[in-house]
Amino acid sequence: MRRYLDAFITKLYQPCDPSLLACFRICFGFLMMIDIPQERGMSRADATYDEIPDKYCTFPLIHGMKPFSQDVMIILYAILFLNAFFIMIGFLYRINIISFTVIYWYFFILDKSTWNNHSYLYGLIALLLSVSNAENFMSVDGFLDRTKLNTDVPQWNYALLRFQVFIVYFYAGLKKTEKDWLTGYSMNRLSRESVFDPFRFFMTNDQIDFWIVHIGGFLFDISVGFLLYFNKTRGIGLFLCGSFHGMNSRMFSIGMFPYVMFVSSFIFCDEKLFKNIIAKTVVLNHCVSTKACDKNSSCLYDESISSKRWKPNQIAAALFTVFYISSQSFLPYSHFITKGYNGWTQGLYGYSWDMMIHSFKNQHAKIMYKNLQSGEIGYLKEGVFLSGKRSRWKTQPEMAFQYAVCIREQLKKFELNDTAVYFDVWKSMNGRFQQRIFDHNVDLASYDWSPFKQPNFVMPLLSELSNRREKLREIKRSLRNVTSDYDVVFVADFSGMYLENFVHQDLGNTTIYIMSGEVIVESKDINVTLKSGGNLKITQNEFHRVHTVSENIASYYYIYVNTTAQFMKKRLNECEKYIKDCDMLEGQGTCSSFDQSNEANKEDIQHFNPEITELYAREQRYKQSLHNLTSWNYFKWFVFKKAALFRRSFLLAVYAMRNIVIGKPLSVDQLQMELDYLNEWMTPRRFQNSIVNTKEDPVTSNVGVKPEL
Template identity: 25%
Template sequence: MSICFLFRQTDNSALIVFRIFFGILITLEAWGAIFTGWIKRTLIEPQFTFNFIGLDFLQPLPGNGMYFYFFLMGCLGVLVTIGYKYRWSMAGFTTMWAAVYFMQKTSYNNHYYLLLLICVFMLIAPANRYASIDTRLNPKLKKANMPVWIKYFIILQLFIVYTYAAIAKLYPDWLDGTMPTLLMQSKANLPIIGQWLQAVWVPKVVAYYGIFFDLLVVPLLLFKPTRKFTFFAAVFFHLFNSLVFHIGIFPYLSLAFCLFFFPVKTIHKTFLKKKTFYKENQLEIPKNAKFIAVFFSVWMLIQVALPLRHWFINDDVLWTEEGHRLSWRMMLRSKSGTSTFIVKDKKTGKQEAIKKADYLSEKQQRRIATKPDMIWQFAQHLKKEYAKKGKAIEVYVHANVSVNGRPYTNFIDSKVDLAAEPWPYFGHAEWILPSALDKNKSD
């Protein structure tokens, strides 16, 4: 198939307006992390962070350094908004956000991953060709058009995200309302709406509205007769999520994506009336056309493949967590657990239970009980800490986990020395005990 269709030109109003919204949102994300205390809880209070395995060099700056780090990120967001030194500003923010994303998993969020993907997209998109300081300083940069692959990229990326989010909800605990009920119960203390969310019919509505919205929102936005109705449904859906679940900029970023679904003429008239409207529909094939086409194809193949990887790993991803990240498995399970780490001196045979509060923040202590990779990382951390004291140790873990209200069940093989275990990057950790999800739920 010819790649020429990717470079057919269309009006770029949607991209220009999206850049402005996107710049505002990433600024709010960065500076909001300062004022909400997220940085303090996640990156300053902990002695160390649970980075993505293999990226141990990514650790927070010492002292209050992360406050300055996020302040600088916010400044870069402002520069993206106004389109000043756009490539450098976007590259700086993308690099800094990627570092934050990979340096900690305690506050892991699928939305942070999506933001990283969109940052990469915005880095390569010609989003500063209008309404920017760059075009004021260099009028030759000004353009009213963009290649249609920009629009296709956003639509396909969103289709992958929402489709996998819908498919992941097609499991018993979501369909029978168990998980939505637990979600609503966790919000009982919200002012005004908290008690309303406890109505017996709310979890069922949340369950099936969530499935059908995720499954249909992109196709219905593409279909003209249903576009406006779907847009208003999206406004309700995302504002509800923002109000109830407090998930940062994601709801508003999702609404900003709708710019790419409406007719280019509509976006132009609504937001950029003074801008010349491009309607020639010319074909402009750049010198790096093949590279762009290959990048586009490989990117989408990876996005399709990553959420499928848990099917090739033993046991249930809801239990093992293996293959959960980077897979759009959003708000699908409620897990709680307990864990005890036993350190055994190899030389003397003496054993002691570790006081986790001496090493971990409160949030880290809650997360570590249900996340096998974090359990393994903490065992490795203890091994290194004791090695500094000249001691060689073994680390054994007693852990119990409850998934979606089920009884607490043994989670980790307590006979395995986790300090001596390598991490199975592409397979199953055999020291995770077999799934207990087939057991009856507790009353």
Template identity: 25%
Template sequence: MTLTATAPADSEAQNRVAPHPAWPKYRRLADAARRPVAADSVAVFRIGFGLLAVYSSVRFLAKGWVDRLYLEPEHHLTYPGFGWVQPWPSPWMHLHVVVLALLGACIALGYRHRLAAALFVVGFAYAELIDAALYLNHYWFVTLAGLLLVLLPVHHRWSLDAWQGRVRAARFVPAGMVWALRAQLAVVYLFAGVAKLNGDWLLRAQPMRLWLADRTHIPIVGPLLDEPLLAYAASWAGAFFDLTIVGWLLWRRSRPWAYAAVVGFHLITGVLFQIGVFPWMMILGTLVFFAPDWPSRLRWGFSRSLSSSTPDFGRAVGVARPVVVLLIVLAVVQLVLPLRHYAYPGNVRWTEEGYYGAWRVMVTEKAGYAQYRITDPTTGSTWQAHPRLVLTDWQAEQADVRPDLIHATAHLLAQHYENEGKPDVEVRADVWVSMNGRPPRRMVDPTVDLVAIPRNLSPSKWILANSAPP
């Protein structure tokens, strides 16, 4: 069943109860969402997503990250409830990433698109869940955008599915599809901007000052990066950009200039901070803010030939009601997730409770040191243990400053000693962390046995929330 509007017969309309006052507004919104618009921009979004999925997977293989990040660590810092997610052994983990690249190519080509997109999301989410120390905001964005590509019929235009007749070729889609993709990008920018509204970012230009001062080796501009005034300008400009860019992209008159700002902003941040493919995702993704028919205005010959060969090419694609419901649920989840940190005590930038999926992009820099004290209750003996006993260097760098990973490390240490014939050891952590250039403060209650505390989403009373910097 598709979401379509039907007018009641006159006799039925006379017997109906007067509609709720809000109903006309809903009808106008629903009619606007069903309005046919060109399918070009959503097709370009699909193609760009698929090509970046291919590039990212090939890059992952070429740099040897499958071995370093998945296969070399003896243990992984899993998410609560996902301890069962472990990497495939070699060479299957490599093959997994190769399959992700092939699925990305299928998405770009529109070949059995929905199946390819669904398998890609499952495969990508699996790789994302292996180790919480690998969490990146742009991985979360890829997962969500992939879900949208599963739900939305974006493969009726410029796709092998349409060319080979598996789906009807169509030049139009409901406007709501374009809104959904725009909203996904808007969520990223707006919540990233809100996260920057704090004293460190605006009043101390931190952590921007730390990052720029660490990049003075860059040719030509390097000496300027150590100037405090530049750090303040970059911090305020970053907050202003994130908070307002969606509005500028939506306004037709400012859109070309806003898109130029998007390109410039993400190219600069990509060069300075080496954040992988995220800049390219946003540069390609924000093209969806232009008029839906902008690609056809470039007079692509393929669109003209397809148009002339398909009889019902001008009829818009429908979106099923269950899909509409799922899109609404997905939207609500994305609005709630970034706000859930208000359910936890303390400063989220310190405790990181409610951090995942909240688009808190580049607002905190931490450095720290963690030491664990192991107690064997059967003998009463106590000794010190370093996290690198069970973690690699890159895992320990994250686990030294992130409370949830400190908790996970304590459980891994207990497991390590249990395997050595010392069951039921107690593990306490002494952790000192510097946030945004401040002097180190103790983060974890050193008297608490972390192994006795289950890993779940309840507030962690063992985190010293009162030690958080102002």
């Protein structure tokens, strides 16, 4: 046993060149500087953390955990940003990387509703860098302390990072062995993205969705870690990583994740790669030393291996390596222990590497409360008491429980001291029927939730209906072939339950069709029993209920047409035709481009109401923006947007520091002026002007109406 332990520690402490690790440190710090104002939320921290305590519901991992005051949270963001900058340049590296790691994980634990696999990965990388010697090359610390400059680092510094990158890919591939992914139901309609245009020469969109997105994605994830590990296949792995993450950066708004993963793939290369590149670069070669590394007392060299007397720090590093590898190998499959977080999917989203395995479509969510003293029932707007868009509570049972408890506490402010809270949430997962996810008869605010007990208020996923998904696609295709104005919603419900639905007045010709089971459709004027194959037209602008009375599950679907949108589309086409005719005849004096002084055109102006002309103007401006969106304009827009986020983040930090040191201004006018100054670069018009360099709106000049964005 001792012999194996000696060999293990000896391998971990083999000396390695620090240059590649330093390159990774520089890139990570730089990318985090870009990520913090945007994805981490620094630029919108004033909206996320309100000045009024407990104004919004939050979803911390540790129940009862509360954020600090608004100004303190903004200052923490500013410190996090400065930490990232100092990590990049390697100044006071150990202090800054530990500070970055602690603050980052504090923000991460504080709000589960924003968890993603990539935000979890950033925290893990920060943790690994905090115990590494990444400052031993190209760092300010190295220039200030020559004993650190260009000195070896132990092999385990690289080994843990390589393991982490490998497991992200490999476990993502293992998660994709799920049937929904391998049969092509997880990521529908992704083939419409422009990055797949080269494949469209010889493949249909459905073939791209299945073979490229699903099968290709599975093969990439399961194999690319091995391709990167071996020298002979590393070039292929790097090419595939560059292509894959480049496509992701264009398709998804996932911040710096594609760039972090692409940079991370180079950690598998030879440790001297970065130093060799510097040696071949004339400018850098004169600034950075590329000579052989000095020895590091933490590493094991040939003359020190025979001693077999391990230092405490060497044993601690070996134990940490074993613990980290074991925990990260186990956590993605630990959901049989943490049953309280399991719903239709296993565990909380964000640490299992099950990236994009499940796609959800939300039909509606109804929040109902009941005054237990008076029996009065009331309804709340979806998303009430939440800051911004927080929708993950609709799929995660533990977050639904937290939200229900928070709503009950918030209602106490309105003298409703004893209430029950019920959720009726309808969702579709991976192209299945819309179905309720929570039992709407269970008071979630009073539920006895435990992290180790399966929540029994979660309704089971109707997997027995999964084989009907192809039939659902056929119905959609048949409708699409007839007209694009119709839409369809598929619903399945449990025996003894009912769906309460409201048909908006815009949805004309709404009809319900029964696929299986037996239901009773009940409204103000009707009470009709329908069986498989039956249908009924639903009255607009009123509620109706669909009771499932059969012993088994009932499935049905609605077909409807948005008559208002249909009418607007028709009038829009007429408006567009009229304006084009005016442009063609303008030179002959028969059209005055909507000149309202012309009596002949007044009737036309009334014919096309302002909503129509505004809609047409917006569409034309959008088309013009796309036409002018060259690569250079896209780059300018990207830089302008990032500059606006950085500007707002910086100003928030300045105002927060001012508020803490000398106090917040009492003048409402001054506060409003500061808010306007904060948002000056964030308006859509400023973004549009950064792309479309036109002094005159060609649509506005034709239509005679200047619509707002």
